[in-house]
Amino acid sequence: QVQLVESGGGSVEAGGSLRLSCTASYYHAGTYCLAWFRQSPGKEREGVATIYLENGVTKYLDSVKGRFTISFDNAKHTLILEMNSLKPEDTAMYYCAADGGVRRWDSRVWYCPTDGEYHSWGQGTQVAVSS
Numbered sequence: 001q002v003q004l005v006e007s008g009g010g011s012v013e014a015g016g017s018l019r020l021s022c023t024a025s026y027y028h029a030g031t032y033c034l035a036w037f038r039q040s041p042g043k044e045r046e047g048v049a050t051i052y053l054e055n056g057v058t059k060y061l062d063s064v065k066g067r068f069t070i071s072f073d074n075a076k077h078t079l080i081l082e083m084n085s086l087k088p089e090d091t092a093m094y095y096c097a098a099d100g101g102v103r104r105w106d107s108r109v110w111y112c113p114t115d116g117e118y119h120s121w122g123q124g125t126q127v128a129v130s131s
Contacts, residue, residue: 002026002120004096009125016086016129022079022096022122033102033112034072036081038092038127047114048094049081052103057111063089086129093124 003025012018020036032053039045049070050059058070069082079096102116 002098004098004120004122006094006096006122006125009094009127011128011130012086014087014129014131017082017084018086018127020081020083020094020096020125020127022081024077024079024098026077032110033099033116033118034070034079035097035112035114035116035118036070036079037095037097037118038090039095040092043092045095047116050112050114050116051079052110052112055109057109059111059114061114083127086127088129088131091127091129093126095124096122 004022006020006022008018008020010018033050035050036048037045038048048061048064049068051070051072067085071080097118098120099118102118103110104113
């Protein structure tokens with residue numbers, strides 16, 4: 001099972017930016033979907049952004065569209081989440097996840113869902129945004 005390690009969390013003021021990274025021990029041929037999730041105390045975990053490695057298609061949680069960008073550095077096998085215009089409601093533990101069987105077809109392209117069952121997880125990195 002792929003091992004994932006996140007980094008880059010921290011504390012910023014509202015309006016600030018952070019860049020999260022997730023490195024993997026390896027990415028095997030079946031790892032089609034990579035994703036960032038977050039969870040804050042008392043709330044359910046939610047999918048923030050996903051990327052399908054085969055075609056680069058990305059999906060985002062509505063509340064982060066236009067502010068967050070997910071990408072994958074092939075050379076470094078690193079998943080990136082660029083977070084701009086951060087808000088206090090973005091405060092959470094952020095996790096990266098991977099799975100080879102969670103992709104979906106929307107009649108035009110394959111994509112990775114933000115509500116899929118991912119089976120490989122990192123340990124998380126904390127993001128705190130103050131007002």
